[in-house]
Amino acid sequence: NSQWQGTDYWYHNTVVKLNDGIMLTSANITKQKKTEHEIRQAKEFIEKVTTTNPDLISINDAKTGVLLYTNDPSFWNRFNKPYEAVKNLNDIKRAELMVHPDYLEKAKIFVQQRRLLSDGETLETELKMLTGAWIRSRSKIFQRDKNGEAFQILSISTDITISKNTEIKLQKSKETLHAALMQFQTLVSNTPDVITRWNKNLKLTFANEAFEMAMGKKIEFYLGKSPAEMGVPDKISLPWLEKLQKVFDTRRGVDHSNTYPTPKGNSFYYSQLVPEFASDGSVHSILAIARE
8 A cells, every 4th residue: 555646546466576686566456446446435334224224124034034134133123033043944934933914914914915026016005013112114126037937026115113002003093983973963863852052153153953853944045044034033042142252252161041933833931051162262163052
C-alpha cells in the first residue's frame, strides 16, 4: 500500500530468487482492493439494517423447508421456541409447534402456495400463534435453481399482536353496538310510546312509528323541522320548546304534559325529556318519551 497525491494505491509484489540474484514483479491491484472494500462496506451496511430491523427476515430452503438464514434468532423466543429447536425443522413441523390450532390449516396452505409464486409476486397471511401473539408473514421467491424451480424463499414476518388485538376489540365493539341498535330499533318500532330525539337547534332528528301515527304524516315530513315548522300550534309548541331548552341549559331531565289534536281526536300526553351527553360532557341531544 502506498499513497501519492492523497490517493491510496495497492500493489501485489512477488519476489523470485534467481541464481544470480532476485526478480521483483509488482502488479497494481488498487481497483481490486477498492472493489473488495466496497463489497465489505455494503455487506456491513446490509447486516446493520437486517439486525436492527424489528421484523424477522428469514430465508428457507424451498424444498426441505429448513431455515438457511435469519436476521434475529431471538425472535423465536417470543413464541417459546428457541431458534436452535426450530431451524432444522421443515415449514410444516415448525408451524405445528408454533401456530394456534385454529390457524394451522391456513399456515399449511400458505407454506404450500408460496412455493408456486411467480417472480416478483408476494404472498401474505396473518396467523395466530399458540402464545396468543399474531404474526403477519409476507413471502416471495428469493432464488431459483437452474431448472427454474423455487430454490430459496424470502420471508418477512411482523409481530402485529397489538394492532390485531385492537382490531378484534373494535370489531367486537361494533358487533355489540349493532346488536344494541337492533334491540333499540325493535323496541322503538313496536312500543306504543312516542319516542323522538331533538338537537340543539330544537329540531327533530329521530321519531318512531308511534309519532308518525299520532301526527298523521310520514316521518320524513317532520325530520329536520321545529314544532312550529311542522305546523304545531304555538300554545302546544312554545311550552314544549321551553322544556327542551331547559334540558340543554340545566343538563337535567324534565317532565312535560300537554294535549295534542291527533287524527283520532285530542289526546293527553305525559312526556319525559332526557339529556344525551357528548364525550365532552355537554348535552348533545334530547330523547323524549311521551305516553298517552
